[in-house]
Amino acid sequence: MTDNTPGQPVHAASDDTRDQTSxxxxxxxxxxxxxxxxxxxxxxxxxxxxxxxxxxxxxLTLCVYGTLWAVFGEGALPGNGIWxxxxxxxxxxxxxxxxxxxxxxxxxxxxxxxxxxxxxQPLKSYLPVPSEHLSATLRNLAFTAILIRAGLGLDVVSxxxxxxxxxxxxxxxxxxxxxxxxxLFSYLLLDLPVIWGLMLGFILAAVSPAVVVPSLLSLQxxxxxxxxxxxxxxxxxxxxxxxxxxxxxxxxxxxxxxxGNLVWTIVSAPLQVISGVVVGxxxxxxxxxIPHNSHRHRDALRFTLLYIVSCAYLLGSNRxxxxxxxxxxxxxxxxxxxxxxxxxxxVLESWFGLLWLILMPFLFGxxxxxxxxxxxxPSQLGLSLVVIVVGLxxxxxxxxxxxxxxxxxxxxxxxxxxAWVPKATVQAAIGSLPLDAVRxxxxxxxxxxxxxxxxxxxxxxxxxxxxxxxAFAIQCAGxxxxxxxxxxxxxxxxxxxxxxxxxxxxxxxxxRVPMEGTDLDAPAVESQS
Numbered sequence: 001m002t003d004n005t006p007g008q009p010v011h012a013a014s015d016d017t018r019d020q021t022s023x024x025x026x027x028x029x030x031x032x033x034x035x036x037x038x039x040x041x042x043x044x045x046x047x048x049x050x051x052x053x054x055x056x057x058x059x060l061t062l063c064v065y066g067t068l069w070a071v072f073g074e075g076a077l078p079g080n081g082i083w084x085x086x087x088x089x090x091x092x093x094x095x096x097x098x099x100x101x102x103x104x105x106x107x108x109x110x111x112x113x114x115x116x117x118x119x120x121q122p123l124k125s126y127l128p129v130p131s132e133h134l135s136a137t138l139r140n141l142a143f144t145a146i147l148i149r150a151g152l153g154l155d156v157v158s159x160x161x162x163x164x165x166x167x168x169x170x171x172x173x174x175x176x177x178x179x180x181x182x183x184l185f186s187y188l189l190l191d192l193p194v195i196w197g198l199m200l201g202f203i204l205a206a207v208s209p210a211v212v213v214p215s216l217l218s219l220q221x222x223x224x225x226x227x228x229x230x231x232x233x234x235x236x237x238x239x240x241x242x243x244x245x246x247x248x249x250x251x252x253x254x255x256x257x258x259x260g261n262l263v264w265t266i267v268s269a270p271l272q273v274i275s276g277v278v279v280g281x282x283x284x285x286x287x288x289x290i291p292h293n294s295h296r297h298r299d300a301l302r303f304t305l306l307y308i309v310s311c312a313y314l315l316g317s318n319r320x321x322x323x324x325x326x327x328x329x330x331x332x333x334x335x336x337x338x339x340x341x342x343x344x345x346x347v348l349e350s351w352f353g354l355l356w357l358i359l360m361p362f363l364f365g366x367x368x369x370x371x372x373x374x375x376x377x378p379s380q381l382g383l384s385l386v387v388i389v390v391g392l393x394x395x396x397x398x399x400x401x402x403x404x405x406x407x408x409x410x411x412x413x414x415x416x417x418x419a420w421v422p423k424a425t426v427q428a429a430i431g432s433l434p435l436d437a438v439r440x441x442x443x444x445x446x447x448x449x450x451x452x453x454x455x456x457x458x459x460x461x462x463x464x465x466x467x468x469x470x471a472f473a474i475q476c477a478g479x480x481x482x483x484x485x486x487x488x489x490x491x492x493x494x495x496x497x498x499x500x501x502x503x504x505x506x507x508x509x510x511x512r513v514p515m516e517g518t519d520l521d522a523p524a525v526e527s528q529s
Contacts, residue, residue, distance in 0.1 A: 084129075114365040138363075150331060152349050153239050174420075178395040180201060183201045216234055242426055310330040371460055380454065403416045418474060
């Protein structure tokens with residue numbers, strides 16, 4: 001018989017043993033893999049993380065190419081159009097990663113990838129020039145994402161608080177000073193007609209928020225210039241500056257390639273502006289209502305509708321030769337829709353930031369592939385550099401004096417002037433549009449082809465010069481010219497709401513940072529600071 005005397009638990013030991021046995025970790029390989037996949041990111045060593053990222057990228061590349069081959073067949077085989085675009089995209093991503101390791105903007109590597117593939121003689125037989133129509137369409141899809149992000153990224157609160165400084169910096173240095181100066185010197189030195197010179201001026205007039213914003217966020221994290229509100233002013237003005245330059249360029253290009261009589265050419269400019277703004281306002285208001293706020297997939301539908309409608313406006317306006325209206329409609333639609341969505345637009349900004357990361361190698365890689373170094377005339381390239389330098393000099397001086405009325409010291413004014421130098425994304429997006437418009441003509445003249453090619457070459461040169469140099473100059477000038485904020489100043493800013501505004505601008509700008517300044521594998525909402 002079993003002794004059940006209290007104080008002698010005979011079965012307790014066996015129960016504990018059974019519990020310990022059941023609690024022992026399983027040695028099953030499947031369960032080990034599952035446990036490894038559930039580890040947080042910080043628990044994995046950096047080397048192991050890099051290996052997994054490389055394996056993921058390779059697997060994704062193979063899957064994408066396999067899908068392309070299954071859909072297009074021989075068109076995706078080496079030597080054909082789909083194959084060429086695929087190789088340019090992959091190499092642009094790889095070169096972008098490499099230049100990022102060197103602390104340079106990824107766009108530099110992407111441009112160089114396209115240039116090398118176009119101009120290396122051993123590769124020309126295997127990688128012919130991509131189809132003009134396919135290349136232009138892919139670049140326009142990326143341009144649409146840029147326009148949407150510019151509209152969604154406008155912070156109305158920041159614009160109101162710094163309305164004077166933002167208006168002056170957005171209008172005067174680029175569109176009212178640099179563009180006319182570039183037009184004048186391109187007429188004198190490059191023999192471009194005035195209207196073509198203005199197109200080149202507006203191409204070069206846009207600053208690059210993607211270079212400026214991450215640099216400013218890095219300085220802001222160290223408290224430099226925060227007390228004076230310099231980061232808020234520059235970030236807000238950069239977005240408006242891009243919008244003004246893009247709108248002015250679109251209208252100028254439409255006038256240049258208008259094939260109607262003189263009366264229609266004169267009337268079409270204001271008509272495009274009015275029609276683009278009206279269509280954008282109506283569409284933006286409709287997107288407040290559709291889909292309904294209670295829809296379970298509201299954000300996904302908003303993202304899809306906004307991008308598809310914007311692509312339709314931009315590509316459709318080019319088809320009917322009313323391109324200025326299309327760009328304005330996209331900008332206005334995204335701006336008005338974002339005002340109605342308010343704080344809910346942050347999710348869409350992050351999604352469009354991710355979309356930009358996907359489309360960015362297409363834009364810069366294909367732009368680089370458009371440049372044939374054998375066609376470039378060295379003397380003409382030297383004169384283009386003179387035009388760029390003169391325009392930049394006028395821009396820097398105008399930027400310095402535009403900040404004169406603000407309560408800023410000479411160091412802050414000089415820093416703002418330096419921060420207004422970098423150019424990159426907008427130049428890549430619109431620099432090729434005049435050449436694309438010439439190619440769409442029934443019988444384009446060789447003179448217009450040469451002019452379009454000159455504008456494209458100048459845009460690429462200004463990117464290669466100002467993007468890395470501007471980012472480096474901002475970091476160096478910020479450390480020397482901007483004053484660090486004291487704890488007392490930070491407390492006053494927090495009370496007055498300026499710090500909240502700065503953080504709001506930072507959250508908004510984080511979706512812009514991946515355009516050129518962040519890790520291509522990082523989420524679109526993470527900033528470098």
